[in-house]
Amino acid sequence: SQELEQSPQSLIVQEGKNLTINCTSSKTLYGLYWYKQKYGEGLIFLMMLQKGGEEKSHEKITAKLDEKKQQSSLHITASQPSHAGTYLCGAAIPRGTSYGKLTFGQGTILTVHP
Amino acid sequence: DSGVTQTPKHLITATGQRVTLRCSPRSGDLSVYWYQQSLDQGLQFLIQYYNGEERAKGNILERFSAQQFPDLHSELNLSSLELGDSALYFCASSVGGGSPLHFGNGTRLTVT
16 A cells, blocks of 8 residues: 655744655655645645656645655745644556545645744 | 644543544545544554545544544544543544545544
């Protein structure tokens, strides 16, 4: 089964600093999805990556998928307190009857100090 | 707002009881997924439905069951509840394979 490992498990940064969260898969990724979760709330979809080498940005958040499609990174530039929360990566499995479900990493807890 | 509605938001019940969690997917989404999130296990996939049919099963206990109705809403039934079943239960929906999942705000279940 697909396993995702996120690093670091937690991160504390000062407002304005840049940071990177990594997500590594034990198998080739057929789709990699980044989500953000505030404590006790639902997951908010951030970005989806499907092609090797793909990079997407939204506001100050950039996500990349490596060429081998086994690792993704999420980079936040000039962090703000509003970026605080738990970031989870989710992997899609290859096409099949259960195509669509995602397996998630354990999450990275981000704290941003003003 | 993801467009996925889950009710109730909170549920407190005793061991041995049975509860039903309800989910209304986003308009147009045919796939519904149920996940369980706990501190020690993280976010675990339970079951997936597509247009009323079960598509995939994950780490779902035999005491748990689910269904998706013709109007596409879904229910997750949890029976013979144990203390360890206390968790956040999320429903998500998508238009189909490969599309992002959109999550509801979850139902927090506390078993006492």
